[in-house]
Amino acid sequence: MNASPPTAASFQARDERISWRTTAFYCRTITPAAIPARAPLLVLGGGLQTRHSWARLEQRLAPHHPLLIPDLPPARAPGTDPLNWDDLTDAALHTLDQLGVARAAVLAVSSGYPVGYRLAQRHPGRISHLMLFGASPKPAPRLAALIREGLHRTDQAAPAPPARAYEAERLVALLTNPQAAGRNLLMRAAAKVLRHHLLAAPDDPLTAYIRDRGALLLDQPLPPGGIDGVPALVGVGAHDTTTTVADNRAVAATIRGARFAVLDDCDHLLHMERDAEFATLIAHFLRRNDTAPLPGCTTETLH
Template structure:
């Protein structure tokens, strides 16, 4: 594995009554591209990408976010939408004195990154969206509602272990496609890792995850009007059933000139399953190199539909 040669700085942030933070990783050599802001999923924080950050920081400066309501950041009002989170990213860029950046939004982070590029295209050099869907589908909605019901249990009457394990396995079956797990690189191992993580989650952390997931429900995740003038790439694993290839393609179609890629033998957790390939795809796009006809990607025109 490539080793990281980067200087790290933790930057505390505040916007109104919201407190949050970011990690800035600066390579010790010139990168040749704008810094990459990585906005992760609802179950992730700014320390959740160690293997990927080691690969990426050999090519670019990296900014990892704990936005309000995630990780170690302060709480986010239930009424606050993705626009508030996009404003939080913009405020962080101002604090860091970064005029233009590349932005990667993964899963829950994708609607945030999209809004930033749509409302401030002058600040986004390149946009990457991983695991994007215009609207949460019925199967994932059912899993999210199961989690909301589970964390509604008070601390004095916690949910029993069988109920928690059933929920954890349902979440894992969405993130690591249960129907095609043996076709996914490291699929069983990643599934076990995620289930252990979910079973160890504290009640307070589970409440925060639930609040993030509830923000995804019953709404169109991408505002009308699309994006023009920002080079963009939308991608996911070919077996993704949390945000299917067709749904990712639908998001890509709202962005003028957007590239689209499906990583072979991977699903929604492609950054864990095919870490080196994920990093290579991102790095290629950041340095304006071709991202079509790659040996680790499936031709999107011939990729079979994956059942949701």
């Protein structure tokens, strides 16, 4: 795959308005100039990621592969009924239906993984490939405690105003690996980008994280029953403390024949820290149902 930045004519991007139930959201659709005969890639990002959070992946994949990147509705939007994993899965499936996509590959990262997993489990005929990164059967204890704290705050009638910088730092410290980042420039740079993104949000970072999808992580992110019949790849950064190697392996073990990949020198933000290798893994798997031989990446097949 050509890893160089695309030219302006390499692909076309536009926003499609998706009407779902009583609300609507937007999906960024990206079409290569030379449309290949392959299923588009549905990208389901993690907490507080938007359809504009995947510029690096777009640069590397968009010239060669159609992409669909929806902004799924927040799980706890003020003034609306709370949504659960089934609701978000239905919203993702409705995105495909409204766009006329009969079959798609799915890339689901972090808290996007429970949605991607359910799509493949419940609609295997609609999913050509499943790729999960940063997956865990349940949130790590420190993250679960912070989510419960955030829920308590948002449920209060008049919560005390939080210190935005303090909340951002706590989330960055939980969603990255500060100890490993001390020895890795790319990991420190990715943490800086995350910090800036959290501080730029209109709400305080923890409240925004809880309302987006964080609260749902306490409610069975990994459904029972497993997956069979869908080519799958599960990947994780070797220094991920948010969803550890063991956590991701446990999720991969529920998918028959899943490929499992561990990338060195990165943590939970591996799609930013090793973006070239991340894109290469995805592109290779989409073409060959197998993982690419990459330096600093170990892979195996789980039975």
